[in-house]
Amino acid sequence: MGASAAISLILGIVLFLYFEGIMRNEALNHQKNLFFNTRATFQELTLNSFKRDLADIVNSPLFDDYLLASKVEQVLFRQKILQLFLRKSHKKYDFISFIDPKGSAEMTIQNESRHPAFQLDVAKPHNSSSFHAHLLSLLTTLSKSSFKELWVEGPYKDEEDNQYLLAGLAKRDLDTGLFAGALIIKWPLSEFYDYLGSLELSQDDTFLVYSPSGELLNGRSSRTSIKKVSSDWSNYANKPVYHDPFVIQHEKELFVIQDLLWVNQQKPLLRLVSMKADFFQNERNHVFTIVFLLLISSMLLAFLLSFFLSKHLTQPISILSKALEKVGKGELSQRIQEISHAEFQTLFASFNSMAECLEKSTVTKEFLDSIFTNISSCIIVCDKDYKIQYVNPAICKLLSRSKEDLIGDRLVSLFEGNDFDFINDLDKDLKDCHPPYHEARSFCDASGNKISVSFSAIAFEDRNKKPSLLCVAEDIRHQKRAEDAMLKAKYLAEKASQEKSTFLAKMSHELRTPLNAIIGFTQILDARLKSENISDKSLKNFKHIQSSSKHLLSLVNNILDLSAIESGKLDLELSEFNLQKFLDDIYTTYSGYAEIEGLAINKSFEKTLPRKIISDPTKINQVLVNLLSNAIKYSNPGDSILLKVSQNDMTLNFTVKDTGKGIPKNDLKNIFDSYVKGEVPRLQIEGTGLGLNIVKSLV
Structure with a gap:
């Protein structure tokens, strides 16, 4: 009982620490996920949106045409570009303007009026001097930045304390590559603060936004005052950039800090701070209550289990252990008598069934000896030095040697010429863990006669874990003779x-x-x-x-x-010849033959055919002659024959087509066989039936 109580106490402490760690990790992960989602939203609202909108405008062909146009033509292009400004701003930006290198705002859209302002000179501002100063600062930065690099600065405040960011993208002259100006937008931070306002925070959470200088820009809290949080956090305001969420535990409060950075700048734009008051106190109390109840329950359960185990498990397990020990020693007839413990009846019945199956299925030495004695295959067992330890009667009969003569002899003595190279190869294969060795070899019997066998070998370990070799040989002399x-x-x-x-x-x-x-x-x-x-x-x-x-x-x-x-002695004899003359000669010759039979041969030679080609004219002539002869033989008077030659890239296609009766479907599969001819009712066709077979072979 004392041991059970100690175990329960230790288990309670472990559970308390475990659950407390889980609650701590869940709280930290919640804060980190909150920061991750906030950073992703900020990136989408700023980086992705700015880059997409500014790049679409700057890379528009209208801008290139505008920079290359004359002063008069630029007026027309301004109208089109300003329309593009209006479509892109869509009440998302307070200000969008293209400013030339001298600081002159050539094209501007302002959110208040949504009307273009053509001549806003930021170099000589008449009002909003701080805003224009920020514009000039960003313009100077962009003039020195690399091409297509998006730049963001801020946060800034206007006269009405509205916070905003400025983003710009430089435009280079396509001809000179020089700085041609910058497209700059003004984005209100109110859209980001609206997102922060939509977050669901617990009653102990506070979420704040600071400027890089430590100025509080925006804050949300359901209970704790912003001033209290701001003063507690002031010690960390001047720290370096926080790229990843930075966790600080101060008394009962948990701070998490992370900066919202621009990808090409190391200076943060905004600094986010989250604070959780009364850190873990409620969770710790809840965990303590659960663990205390679990501790009391486990102690009670331990007492009941110990009583049950001592009475119902110890005795049956002892009986089963003794029975297993006897079976392990080879007493396969061992059985367990039924006992009154119902829980063990199935287990004991399974043990008895297993012992019975083992008794029936276990192979005895006498049984194996009977198999090896009567099997027709030759069986040899060797030790690791290839010295024969066992042979069956089949090998003795095959070699005309006694069992006593073979046992103790070396395996190599069985092979023709004492093939030591074979033993070396076999030894290497077995040591390299190759699959079972199998090869056709030759034994020598007692009289020196050669016996062809199929020899197989595989390594194994005997009952004493010593490496051994099992060899099987089959007499294949009848197979070799066949x-x-x-x-x-x-x-x-x-x-x-x-x-x-x-x-x-x-x-x-x-x-x-x-x-x-x-x-x-x-x-x-x-x-x-x-x-x-x-x-x-x-x-x-x-x-x-x-x-x-x-x-x-x-x-x-x-x-x-x-x-x-x-x-296989038919070779091609390639030579250059005039294709047109070659085709005309064939056409002239066989037109006469066809005319005698009352037929007409029409020709269709493409005009784009090459004048000369390199091939074997004799073989091509033989192919066409056989095809034309067949067409003449199997056509009726009045039919026509077409000789067509066309070109497809580097290939010439020769076609011979007639209007005769054709070939029955049943005969199509045999037309290229030797000595096969089609039958025509009107006459007996001359020939051997080799024409198409030769044509196919030549082609």
Whole structure:
């Protein structure tokens, strides 16, 4: 009981200090957040607003035109700029004016009249001398400041004690870069004070605004007098700039001070002060009451808990501890008998269930030995020095060696040629914590025969925490033989394909030589027959000989090209040639062929085509010839064929289009296959069906 009371007392003190710290932090955070929001609002009302409005006016093209215009033209520009002044001021600024380097206010808008005043000379003020002096001071500062730098000065008071800030932005001449004047605004601080008046303060809070010199400008308090706060704070009024909230605790009062700075000036514009009277007294009393009640409650609870624990927890926990100790020693048959404590019945039942599951699932040494004995994979266990400690019957059978012969031998002795480099690599991988080692290796049996195996190894720790190595090997001789047979079949197939290509190339060459001779003689005969009168039958027979020989040569050429494509020996021979002449020759040749079949070939060559290009004219000719031949073959008399060539950047697009029957949808997927031809009812089309296949390969 004494210990419980002491613990409760200590707990009460800790709770009191803890809650007091929380209340203190909450009060400080509240004050800091109040200052943060106030500073952000001030920045939005001044920095962001001034910079946005002044920059919009100064950077307006009207200003540049005004500075470059003549005196007469400037009158017109003044009217437009003053309208811009009116839109920007919008009852937000008491005064907005553009003042030249000499101090002359060339364009001015005043909030009282909202009318422009053209000739207000701040260098020679006739009234409001302090205001004009402030204007001249700011003008001098801006003339020396960097371009586009916003400058703010104040706070100032006018004759009616109205407080205001002056802000200005310099304007540079675009041609010379010299100071051309400044745009200056007068902003009343009443808008900021209105915001401060909207803040919700507690009855102990006071919020004050001072000038940098320590003069009280504005204050809000719900109870404490402003004079009292001002006098207490006077000791801190002449301190350096307070960039961040500065906290001062004085007797029962809490002061927080922060300056509202302009970003490019180290001198503060305004100094904010917050004071909280009777600091924490109410909160401390409230916390003390709560902690006292908690202390009494905790002492009573401690007494009840100690009585309950001594009677209902100590005995069951002792029983459970002894049972766990026995299970830890391997007595998996240990069970706990049911007791009268209902709270522990579920726990004891769970323990009994766990012990039963462990008894059923725990693997015995005999069970593991049975698995290792009957498994077909070879299992080897080595110590850290790669000395064999255990082998199963499968490895003994594979190597034709006894278990006694293998145990104690080194792992490297199992491999072909005692491969020590392999052991070094394995040792490095395992020490570097790599994933399990796996590689195809070769064992040697007792007779020195090579046995291909798939070898895997992984490091582990035995029951004594000693590093060991578990190795598993699979006989892959059947797999290796199958792989060798597959490689041999692949080699024979590739060799047969090469021999086929070679045969086709030789045969095509042997066939093409006599065909070229036949075609040459038919051309000579054709020239002679034109000058002689022969019968129509003889002329028809001659034409048949001529067309058949050309068709046969085309077949041979297709076979030769296909052979070259399959063997990968088709190369491009690039040269420069006249594109227009090349296209005209193809058009002239195949227009004649089409005319014989009752067809017409139309051409469409863009005028912007290059005169000469670098490419392989033979391959392009072969592609176009195959496409035009197909178009002629598969068109009916009266149809037309279009040969179109267009240019797209650095690409030439060749198009062959006919008005024939077309290709059925079911055949589209096969049109580029070898030896595939479309069927036309009117006649049997000649050809091998290799044309489009060669075209695709060439392209």
